[in-house]
């Protein structure tokens with residue numbers, strides 16, 4: 001079912017006081033997210049505090065270090081792949097509105113409840129890498145943390161095109177992805193191969209920074225910042241003129 005139909009049914013059901021339960025589509029991180037949520041409930045915690053411990057820190061701090069000044073309290077901020085909202089919970093109170101897009105129905109349903117009272121937001125489930133409900137040129141800043149490291153090059157290009165379309169002129173996109181073009185990246189890639197063996201694919205996808213730059217420029221972006229570290233991550237900021 002398309003985004004519009006799903007949304008319309010949910011809205012109609014809300015009016016009638018009914019609950020529409022999203023079916024489980026089993027995206028790779030749903031199980032992990034459910035585990036944090038269940039454990040946090042029994043311990044009276046925020047699941048994202050557990051997530052930050054398991055996933056090496058608070059992504060909002062990294063965002064702050066890399067993207068400070070790219071959004072403010074008047075901004076519309078789009079986040080792709082918010083998961084349980086580890087970064088979202090910090091960005092939401094610091095902007096005017098967030099548009100949250102994820103291909104996991106579980107994630108969208110969870111955020112619809114978790115973020116109530118934390119700020120203005122809308123969630124949209126992505127059936128394909130197409131932001132059908134998001135109008136052209138309405139977003140000031142877009143980001144994706146820990147997402148493109150799992151996305152094939154085809155979808156990366158589709159998503160970059162969509163993000164370019166919805167950004168306002170002078171808008172920016174900040175994201176990270178993984179590469180084997182650093183010693184740490186190659187080591188991580190090989191460790192995954194050893195761990196999984198030839199029968200299984202890793203959830204990680206690796207892109208050369210030059211390839212991503214070429215795609216981004218082809219879509220119309222200017223590459224305003226590119227940074228690699230000794231691990232596997234590349235950080236990129238793209239600017240729409």
Ligand SMILES: C[S@@+](CC[C@H](N)C(=O)[O-])C[C@H]1O[C@@H](n2cnc3c(N)ncnc32)[C@H](O)[C@@H]1O
Nearest residue numbers: 027029081082083086102103104107145146147
């Ligand atoms: C590894 S999790 C990271 C979640 C969150 N950004 C964080 O740091 O906790 C990847 C997230 O991106 C979403 N995702 C992965 N591939 C996607 C795609 N092609 N389109 C939309 N969402 C995607 C997943 O459902 C999940 O929420």
